[in-house]
Amino acid sequence: xxxxHERVPEFPGLSRRDFLKFCGYTAALLGLAESGIADVAQALxxxxxxxxVVWLEAQDCAGCSVSFxxxxxxxxxxxxxxxxxxxxxxxxxxxxxxxxxxxLEDTIAEKGYVLVVEGSIPTADGRYCTVAGKEIGDTVKKAxxxxxxxxxxxxxxxxxxxxxxxxxxxxxxAGFLGRDDVINISTCPAHVEHIVGTIVYxxxxxxxxxxxxHGRPTMFFSTLIHDNCxxxxxxxxGEFMTDRNDPAQKDWCxxxxxxxxxxxxxxxxxxxxxxxxNWCVECGAGCQGCAEPAFYAGMSPLYAKTKDVAGLNxxxxxxxxxxxxxxxxxxxxIGQVASGRLGKGGPREGGDSA
Amino acid sequence: xxxxxxxxxxxxxxxxxxxxxxxxNGKVVNAWSSGTMFRGFxxxxxxxDPRDASFVTSRFCGVCFSVHQMxxxxxxxxxxxARVPEGGRLLRNLMMGAEYxxxxxxxxxxxxxxxxxxxxxxxxxxxxxxxxxxxxxxLVKLVEAGDTYPxxxxxxxxxxxxxxPEVVLTLVSHYLKALEIQTKARHMGAIFGGRHPHxxxxxxxxxxxxxxxxxxxxxxxxxVEVTDFIKNVYLPDxxxxxxxxxxxxxxxxxxxxxxxxxxxxxxxxxxxxKEQFFKPGxxxxxxxxxxxxxxxxxxxxxxxxxxxxxxxxxxxxDGETEPxxxxxxxxxxxxxxxxxxxxxxxxxxxxxxxxxxxxxxxLITDKGLKPGAVARHAARAIETALLADAMFEWLDQLxxxxxxxxxxxxxxxxxxxxxxxxxxxxxxxxxxxxGHWLSIKGGKIENYQAxxxxxxxxxPRDERNVRGQYEESLIGVPVPxxxxxxxxxxxxxxxxPCLACAIHLIEPRSNRIREFVVR
Numbered sequence: 001x002x003x004x005h006e007r008v009p010e011f012p013g014l015s016r017r018d019f020l021k022f023c024g025y026t027a028a029l030l031g032l033a034e035s036g037i038a039d040v041a042q043a044l045x046x047x048x049x050x051x052x053v054v055w056l057e058a059q060d061c062a063g064c065s066v067s068f069x070x071x072x073x074x075x076x077x078x079x080x081x082x083x084x085x086x087x088x089x090x091x092x093x094x095x096x097x098x099x100x101x102x103x104l105e106d107t108i109a110e111k112g113y114v115l116v117v118e119g120s121i122p123t124a125d126g127r128y129c130t131v132a133g134k135e136i137g138d139t140v141k142k143a144x145x146x147x148x149x150x151x152x153x154x155x156x157x158x159x160x161x162x163x164x165x166x167x168x169x170x171x172x173x174a175g176f177l178g179r180d181d182v183i184n185i186s187t188c189p190a191h192v193e194h195i196v197g198t199i200v201y202x203x204x205x206x207x208x209x210x211x212x213x214h215g216r217p218t219m220f221f222s223t224l225i226h227d228n229c230x231x232x233x234x235x236x237x238g239e240f241m242t243d244r245n246d247p248a249q250k251d252w253c254x255x256x257x258x259x260x261x262x263x264x265x266x267x268x269x270x271x272x273x274x275x276x277x278n279w280c281v282e283c284g285a286g287c288q289g290c291a292e293p294a295f296y297a298g299m300s301p302l303y304a305k306t307k308d309v310a311g312l313n314x315x316x317x318x319x320x321x322x323x324x325x326x327x328x329x330x331x332x333x334i335g336q337v338a339s340g341r342l343g344k345g346g347p348r349e350g351g352d353s354a
Numbered sequence: 355x356x357x358x359x360x361x362x363x364x365x366x367x368x369x370x371x372x373x374x375x376x377x378x379n380g381k382v383v384n385a386w387s388s389g390t391m392f393r394g395f396x397x398x399x400x401x402x403d404p405r406d407a408s409f410v411t412s413r414f415c416g417v418c419f420s421v422h423q424m425x426x427x428x429x430x431x432x433x434x435x436a437r438v439p440e441g442g443r444l445l446r447n448l449m450m451g452a453e454y455x456x457x458x459x460x461x462x463x464x465x466x467x468x469x470x471x472x473x474x475x476x477x478x479x480x481x482x483x484x485x486x487x488x489x490x491x492x493l494v495k496l497v498e499a500g501d502t503y504p505x506x507x508x509x510x511x512x513x514x515x516x517x518x519p520e521v522v523l524t525l526v527s528h529y530l531k532a533l534e535i536q537t538k539a540r541h542m543g544a545i546f547g548g549r550h551p552h553x554x555x556x557x558x559x560x561x562x563x564x565x566x567x568x569x570x571x572x573x574x575x576x577x578v579e580v581t582d583f584i585k586n587v588y589l590p591d592x593x594x595x596x597x598x599x600x601x602x603x604x605x606x607x608x609x610x611x612x613x614x615x616x617x618x619x620x621x622x623x624x625x626x627x628k629e630q631f632f633k634p635g636x637x638x639x640x641x642x643x644x645x646x647x648x649x650x651x652x653x654x655x656x657x658x659x660x661x662x663x664x665x666x667x668x669x670x671x672d673g674e675t676e677p678x679x680x681x682x683x684x685x686x687x688x689x690x691x692x693x694x695x696x697x698x699x700x701x702x703x704x705x706x707x708x709x710x711x712x713x714x715x716x717l718i719t720d721k722g723l724k725p726g727a728v729a730r731h732a733a734r735a736i737e738t739a740l741l742a743d744a745m746f747e748w749l750d751q752l753x754x755x756x757x758x759x760x761x762x763x764x765x766x767x768x769x770x771x772x773x774x775x776x777x778x779x780x781x782x783x784x785x786x787x788x789g790h791w792l793s794i795k796g797g798k799i800e801n802y803q804a805x806x807x808x809x810x811x812x813x814p815r816d817e818r819n820v821r822g823q824y825e826e827s828l829i830g831v832p833v834p835x836x837x838x839x840x841x842x843x844x845x846x847x848x849x850x851p852c853l854a855c856a857i858h859l860i861e862p863r864s865n866r867i868r869e870f871v872v873r
Binding site: 049050052057059060061062063064065066067069070072075076077080081082085086087088089090091092093094095096097099100102103120122125127128129130131132133136161162163165166167168170188189242243244245247250257273274275277278279280282283284285286288296297300301302303304 | 360361362363364365366367368369370372390391392393394395397398402403405406409410413414415416417419439464465468492496499501503504505506507508509530533534536537540541544545546547548549550551552554555557560561562563564677679761762763764766839843
């Protein structure tokens with residue numbers, strides 16, 4: 001390793017030690033082998049200047065921004081001060097009003113930036129969301145034209161999310177722009193490691209990571225939550241939680257409380273949230289399917305047991321996902337139902353309230 | 355002649371806010387506050403499984419999501435007839451507490467501090483502290499590389515700006531440390547809440563996750579570390595700058611506004627909800643010794659200057675609101691709530707004044723602080739320290755309760771949706787008084803409504819043309835250079851605006867909503 005350290009040039013703004021640490025974290029984020037650290041280091045150090053990033057907020061709750069600024073490995077200060085040139089981000093930037101507007105306009109004129117969009121775009125009437133007196137849809141269009149890459153973060157910006165169920169005609173960025181090259185980082189909020197990992201991947205390879213049919217990076221969204229769920233064994237054995245107070249049921253399957261893990265693709269069970277602290281299934285709430293285009297309306301009711309989750313059945317999910325997965329899912333589910341595990345009287349439900 | 359300045363977007367806040375001021379002779383003489391985004395959450399909740407509400411309303415705001423989840427869960431608790439058991443109450447308190455610790459630290463260092471320090475002054479640091487020198491080097495390198503985004507562009511430093519290099523460097527080092535601390539406070543929330551932002555585990559009837567020894571120990575260890583920062587860095591920083599370089603600003607009471615304060619109360623101290631950690635109450639017209647009891651029936655909402663149909667002041671239950679994008683004279687998506695017809699300030703300053711907090715009172719009497727922007731920061735830091743102490747007690751109570759054989763976190767018997775019911779939930783969000791209401795019919799949400807802190811603070815004028823609290827607090831604020839309205843954003847940010855949740859819609863179902871019973 002010491003030989004590799006020698007080859008790494010210094011990166012502006014970071015000590016060599018911090019820089020290598022940063023590269024190590026990002027390599028880990030991208031699942032690169034140890035040798036990848038040097039690649040990350042060289043690619044970033046080779047950049048003449050920090051790559052400009054514009055982060056627009058449309059119909060958002062700032063939850064994805066809040067998620068983003070929780071990055072510990074690498075630290076958020078290293079990202080926003082040393083790694084990227086964060087030209088515009090309403091929740092973070094120092095300047096307001098005309099100063100902010102000018103920073104945005106200058107960067108758009110300069111071209112070649114990474115555009116990140118958080119929040120949905122209202123299409124029923126553009127006046128449902130304005131910033132600097134302009135309809136946000138117009139600003140997104142304008143910023144998208146000159147962007148080197150477009151990353152939509154969170155359920156709202158990817159597929160419309162919760163606002164799409166409302167009256168404003170809210171759409172995700174790809175749908176709004178009619179483009180198929182938008183990188184979609186779904187979930188509500190977007191996961192900080194998914195956001196940082198995707199940005200770093202782009203900076204490293206100068207191209208988008210491999211995407212699935214919904215525009216999501218396969219490195220984060222190719223596995224079914226159900227398949228990696230630590231409670232999967234409970235599901236297979238038909239052990240379904242019915243009493244949250246019963247210690248014996250503590251790690252039983254949450255299917256009867258509406259868990260959408262069988263219909264949701266994300267690496268949440270492996271990666272977990274907040275630096276591996278916890279995640280939706282571990283905390284007993286179950287998965288609400290926020291990584292999927294069907295979220296929110298298609299996943300509601302969130303806490304009710306449904307065989308056809310969110311109005312989808314295994315066949316329609318299968319078509320969107322590809323034959324092999326669909327077959328696996330279908331066989332699995334048909335198997336479950338056929339064997340009575342999900343059917344009436346089949347599952348072993350905890351407690352006596354079932 | 356008066357000059358009109360528009361600040362849009364106001365950055366380093368949650369949400370989309372436009373502030374317009376009229377400046378005459380170097381002072382603000384008139385102001386308008388506009389929320390510029392609308393999503394219609396209350397509409398999309400109609401017809402849904404009521405249990406969805408606590409999850410969905412969390413997305414009102416990604417900064418203070420948990421309090422919406424909490425107020426919503428409380429409204430659902432009432433509607434479902436659920437009694438939250440002791441374990442559920444304590445875990446809810448601890449999650450809400452973690453939210454305050456993260457939110458207030460983030461607000462001071464990351465959203466506000468840049469308004470008060472000249473960050474580029476660090477270049478003049480001549481001291482030898484290795485930690486400070488490392489930060490100085492880092493910033494100087496950014497300047498030399500010609501790219502200091504997002505620290506610049508910025509409004510230019512003025513006579514209130516702190517430019518002593520050592521003080522600035524120290525605050526910048528605390529800014530960086532606070533990034534780590536706020537993340538750790540969020541880990542605390544995630545330990546019991548599943549993830550942060552947007553907790554998963556608060557549902558009708560209590561919480562979804564049984565605590566175990568490992569989780570409790572991890573929570574406590576983080577609480578120790580975060581509390582250390584709050585008591586030994588955050589609170590001292592705020593007091594030091596508030597009674598030091600910013601004392602003239604503090605004594606002038608810049609950003610005081612109407613001097614009306616409201617708190618609903620929050621953090622239940624018993625399972626019946628009789629006693630709360632934050633006390634409910636009302637202060638009117640700066641009469642700080644005359645704290646009145648809070649009566650929800652005295653709340654009205656006006657939409658005269660909001661993009662909704664109608665022009666009468668109505669009780670929230672009678673709200674007649676439909677979007678009207680063509681409405682003449684309207685300038686905001688935020689409505690104008692009033693208490694006894696008066697605009698109110700909600701948030702940390704209101705809470706600490708209503709509770710007559712000793713530390714705040716001594717700053718007022720001994721140092722001459724007047725209610726305003728600086729006092730708001732001070733009250734926020736003070737209550738963070740108070741809450742941290744209370745959280746240790748709640749954690750001890752949780753350990754004791756968890757050892758009992760009948761320990762419960764959830765009222766599972768009331769998990770199923772009632773056919774017809776109503777509920778309301780009041781809470782204190784970091785930004786102030788928050789209320790959720792819902793009615794259920796046929797097992798589905800019939801109506802949903804929220805009146806949130808920033809609706810109070812950021813409200814536009816009402817039907818009598820009385821300004822909202824942001825607007826009033828800007829009157830008289832010095833703006834010597836209209837190209838550099840730094841005092842305007844200082845005042846606005848001191849409220850910790852949160853605009854996404856301020857904007858909501860109440861359905862035009864006046865008769866039915868009137869049936870809500872408020873106690």
